[in-house]
Amino acid sequence: MPIEMKDIISKKILNEAKGYLDIGYTHSLNPYSGCAFSCRYCYVREMPIQKFKDTPWGEWVEIKTNAAENYQNEVIKLRQKNKPIKIFMSSATDPYQPIERKAALTRRILEAMLETPPDLLQIQTRSPLITRDLDLILKLKKTCDVLVSMTIETDREDIKQIFSPYAPGIKLRLRALREIYESGIAAQASISPVLPFTPDFPKLLNGIVDRIWIDTLNIGDGSMGKRSMRLGMPELFAAYGLSDWYRGDIHARVEKYFKKSFPHAMINVSKNEAFPKP
Secondary structure: OOOOOEEEEEOOOEEEHHHHHHHOOOOOEEEEEOOOHHHHHHHHHHOOHHHHHOOOOOOOEEEOHHHHHHHHHHHHHHHHHOOOOOOEEEOOOOOOOOOOOOOOOOHHHHHHHHHHOOOEEEEEEEEEHHHHHHHHHHOOOOEEEEEEEEOOOOOOOHHHHOOOOOOOOOOHHHHHHHHHHOOOEEEEEEEEEOOOOOOOOOHHOOOOOOOOOEEOOOOOOOOOOOOHHHHHHHHHHHHHHOOHHOOOOOHHHHHHOOOOOHHHHHEEOOOOOOOOOH
């Protein structure tokens, strides 16, 4: 699938945390606009950033070339005001989507963070490319709290192909998560959104995560399921005979199932709290 790439100069890189990020985080940070992974359920498809675009979601990416410089300038100003800086990276893109291999924008931001660290950083991705930057993340964790969260919505590759065919394979993500965990960095598996999985899913995560985050299309799309409905998710689940996985109580069912395999304190569900702090 061809992707339109464009370099842009952004006015700012830190945005005040709102909605589901409002508890536990002060800012979101998105190095890119757009996302080449183009997951069919992505709620950003229903946000203004895409609504006012003529090019379909997944077919355009804007590279915020001055992101690292903006970060440093904005953090310095926040520190002068004694403001806390707790960052979620990223909420509307993937900081390690394919263009990051060439642009290295996220890596430059991490380098800037080493000079002017936040208080807390959660990196949210579904890309094994994050392991390239473990050297910087390990240095950063000496100066601030760091949590790396890998999105693993399912352990079934056939299901991934239906909902996110352009995203990295499940085995590659699991391997990367293990490497992150074994390096000593706080690691989280984000089952977000919950997609159909096999009974062995918990076994695959055992011994490679510090915590597990559970989220669903009915809760985690920022509008209590309305965006997911507009994206046709109920129909898509039904088309593949998966409607039982779209139930309103799926988060509770999955929480109960995973708590059979993990200490309850390791399981966090979006209905109760914001993303857990490291």
